[in-house]
Amino acid sequence: MRVARRNTEPRQVDRAVAEIAAPHDGRYSIDVHLKHDPSATECFAETHVRRLEAIRRATGGVEREPDGTWIIAPDHLDRVADYERQRARAEPVIVDKLSSIPLEKQVGFNGATWIDRELVSDTPETLRNSGFGREVREAQVRRRQWLIAQGLALDEQDRIVYHANMISILRQHELNRVAGQLSDELGLADTAAGPGDRIEGILRRRSPPSPSTRGRRTGTKSGRKGATSTGRVGLYALDLAADLWRR
Numbered sequence: 001m002r003v004a005r006r007n008t009e010p011r012q013v014d015r016a017v018a019e020i021a022a023p024h025d026g027r028y029s030i031d032v033h034l035k036h037d038p039s040a041t042e043c044f045a046e047t048h049v050r051r052l053e054a055i056r057r058a059t060g061g062v063e064r065e066p067d068g069t070w071i072i073a074p075d076h077l078d079r080v081a082d083y084e085r086q087r088a089r090a091e092p093v094i095v096d097k098l099s100s101i102p103l104e105k106q107v108g109f110n111g112a113t114w115i116d117r118e119l120v121s122d123t124p125e126t127l128r129n130s131g132f133g134r135e136v137r138e139a140q141v142r143r144r145q146w147l148i149a150q151g152l153a154l155d156e157q158d159r160i161v162y163h164a165n166m167i168s169i170l171r172q173h174e175l176n177r178v179a180g181q182l183s184d185e186l187g188l189a190d191t192a193a194g195p196g197d198r199i200e201g202i203l204r205r206r207s208p209p210s211p212s213t214r215g216r217r218t219g220t221k222s223g224r225k226g227a228t229s230t231g232r233v234g235l236y237a238l239d240l241a242a243d244l245w246r247r
Helices: 012-024 030-036 042-059 076-090 114-120 131-149 166-186
Strands: 002-005 093-096 153-156 159-162 189-192 203-205 217-221 227-232
Touching (some): 012 030, 012 042, 012 076, 114 131, 114 159, 114 166, 131 153, 131 159, 166 189
Parallel strands (some): 189 227
Antiparallel strands (some): 153 159, 217 227
């Protein structure tokens, strides 16, 4: 877990809204956004609308017209800061769950872990040399030895050199393992779905999220004899098992 003081500064999404609205008579909408930035997607613009709606409900700092257009005042960023300060008074700190895997289990876990991300991070968490900080330091030492044994890191005199794609490799290890488990459970062979492949099916159940990737593995029966298509589909991917086909 990580506990941090809530930031009360406007976010990039707020600055983008103000920037887009300024040359459009203080008006913002999805259509205006897409015309202003042709590279933006509708889904991306919708995140800005959700932010505006949250501010409107909490403080009335922005106004929405009947056609869905938003009136953005010249002092919009000041109003956003007021909104964030209001949130900070109600919830002064933010608690982030960094990993669902206990620290001890991360040492020999065949998948990407919080420890791994800390080891390769340019800005790792500051650790005390006592209490839980010491436990993390000790776990990191043991994890380094495990990574070296797996060929994912090298001990070069006074420093440890990690494989350039270490996190991706570890994540793939776990996905392959979960795919095998799902394949055994469904009684179907495993065939990976590539990026952009379309899969269709009937929702049977949701699988638990992967501990290290925070995603779920998908199992689908394709048009080929009993083959399954497996792939990680974001945070809300589903296990599918039925008369499915892949296009």
